[in-house]
Amino acid sequence: MASKSSTQLVDPNTSSxxxxxxxxxxxxKREDLWIQxxxxxxxxxxxxxxxxxxxxxxxxxxxxxxxxNLRTSYLDALLLHSPLLRPANTVAAWRMLPVxxxxxxxxxxxxxxxxxxxxRVLEQLEQFERETxxxxxxV
Numbered sequence: 001m002a003s004k005s006s007t008q009l010v011d012p013n014t015s016s017x018x019x020x021x022x023x024x025x026x027x028x029k030r031e032d033l034w035i036q037x038x039x040x041x042x043x044x045x046x047x048x049x050x051x052x053x054x055x056x057x058x059x060x061x062x063x064x065x066x067x068x069n070l071r072t073s074y075l076d077a078l079l080l081h082s083p084l085l086r087p088a089n090t091v092a093a094w095r096m097l098p099v100x101x102x103x104x105x106x107x108x109x110x111x112x113x114x115x116x117x118x119x120r121v122l123e124q125l126e127q128f129e130r131e132t133x134x135x136x137x138x139v
Contacts, residue, residue: 016069037066038081059096077110087120112137
């Protein structure tokens with residue numbers, strides 16, 4: 001088996017096209033790709049560019065959109081990109097997601113958070129881990 005790809009594609013349109021090209025023109029199998037998405041709150045988005053999701057959709061509804069756009073049935077990782085303004089809001093965002101169901105169904109393999117440096121956020125996420133029994137990746 002080939003090693004997982006480590007190329008980072010930020011633009012959702014570019015990512016979708018790249019996944020399609022890798023699979024159809026280069027014969028790369030899905031299991032040899034690492035597909036990770038990061039959900040970024042509206043406050044963290046560059047509002048001069050189109051959003052990769054419908055901002056009125058609840059967070060759980062955005063996952064099927066990402067799966068469809070990336071032409072895949074599962075994600076290797078789902079990260080919350082940067083904590084929200086208040087630590088409690090970051091945990092609330094995770095509570096909106098049916099994390100256990102997503103992982104049990106194989107839709108999301110790993111969950112996590114990135115760009116988190118506030119110990120209060122990490123402590124609250126640790127509590128979330130205890131409640132759900134699911135480990136979080138911190139990057």
